[in-house]
Amino acid sequence: MAELTLVEAVNDALHTELARDENVLVLGEDVGRAGGVFRATAGLLDRFGADRCVDTPLAEAGILGAAVGLCMAGWRPVCEMQYDAFSYPCLDQLITHVGRYHWRTGGRMQFPITIRMPYGGGVRAPELHDDSPETYYVHTPGIKVAIPSTPADAKGLLAAAIRDPDPVVIFEPKFVYRTARGEVPEGEHVVPLGRARIAREGSDVTLLAYGAMVPVCERAAEELAGDASCEVVDIRSLRPLDEEAILASVAKTGRVVIVHEAPRTVGFGAELAALIAEQAIFDLQGPVLRVTGFDVPYPYWTIEDSYVPSVARVTQAVRKLL
């Protein structure tokens, strides 16, 4: 075990997987010479060469479109989108091809593409460096989506994505890129997609979250400790979704607060709330509440703390249910 930050764990996963499988290559903007704007790809160029860690033109649709062709040539491409909101041009390729091509070939050709990108607020940069676009991706058939909240999961989920036969998108919570530190297994480490993690056990209220909202929920649970026992479920994998773990926690507590940074309307929280309504309505002691971003453009960073769900907003929601 080594103690790493979340972004160091991402880097560790890339080094490990490129060394393990010579068909894996990394492509993206500034991933080579610069080692990535967050240093997630540091050292790959020197270790694996310019053919396997490729600085591309500044073209997100070109990166993902080229990745489709790379798969046809037998590669397993790992595409970096430099920032959440800069990934939007790649949605054209994602929706029209990446999510459909395996289906289009009658299941005969595989497209094991990994797309990874930093997401969410907290970098104090101009607009469009802070979005939480996971819903666009999860809504696309043919795509899988995972979001780690700890360094160990950042490594393990990325490794799982790279080894997965389907296209997988990994959103990395940049808010905790360097503040989340933790033990990370050395060498090969895989966290299977589709399994949630109980980040904190509790019996009164279930807090459902992923990414940078997991530590927010953990702090809220800590604050509430005298009044309520909160269980924090780290969803980790949005598709495939660990319905069993979510429903088991709801059955235990009967109260649910869902927390995400993304805007509220049709956010992933709506999907979770619908799942609970359909399958656990009789377990509930109160309404399913959501604490989310608002249906507005992500604000300028001087006032972003008023947008991102805070510990105070989470504890307030929990208190409504008690």
Place this chain on the structure above:
Amino acid sequence: MTESELLELYRRMVLLRTYDERSVVYHRQGRIGTYAMFWNHEAIQAGATFALGDDDWIFPSYRESAIGLLRGMPAEMILQWWRGHPSGWWNPADWNVASIAVPIATHVPHAAGLAWGKKLRGEHVVAMAFFGDGATSEGAFHEGVNFAAVMNAPAVFVCNNNQWAISTPIEAQTRAETLADKAVGYGIPGVRVDGLDVLAVYEAAREAVDRARAGGGPTLIEAVHYRAAPHGTADDPRAYIDLARVEAERAHECVGRFEGVLREAGLLTDELVASMRKDAEDLMRAGITTAEAEAPPDPELVFAHAYVDPPPNLRNG
């Protein structure tokens, strides 16, 4: 080119022409769905691909839906694609023909990626992508061609400039004098050819393919002609097109033009023409018969192949 190569090239044009004309009839008979014809585009499709080897890849748009015929793909497979039957979903690796791209220009980066990816593996494979004049206005065209150019990928981009994107004429599509000029912006050669002259298309493609294979990077070929048929079976061009011009264009269509050249050279006889047409017609007749005899698709296929390893809740609806 040898005499037999010239005759083979002509045979391919006849095959494509027959496929296209029969498909329009099949559509009218309700035997295939909406169909995008490529009548008078045969010189571009047969000419450009004649420069490829079997290991080279073709990335067709819907306008080149039947281009797999030139690789030996059964007619019924392509007919089933237009019939909405999943047996028309082929494995691109079986034919080195990518799936038919329905969205405009988004397959251009795929060709760039395949060509680049093969090059990284030390294989000398060329990727050839087909798209129309309207596609050159799309971002994906720009990103794909630029990507290929920067990676020095062995790709050939064939722009079928039939001067219409459904009802939008070329002058409303671009202010560039020619689409081949766009190559300058990518630092690659751009060539403009007569899209009705199969030998001119072949010659341009051969040069481009040779250059690509030798490590000289991509080429943009603009094959110019004029759309002499509707965009598709659901389109009525009388609302926007000059019908007199269409008639004039049809009078010097590309298959007849090449046939004239070959007859003049004494290579083509009435018997040979008749036998090539008959072979193509037989192929189509057998193709549609086979397609129609196939069992309708199992509704279970709704859930098949969305994923290699599907999420457990895929059937929740």
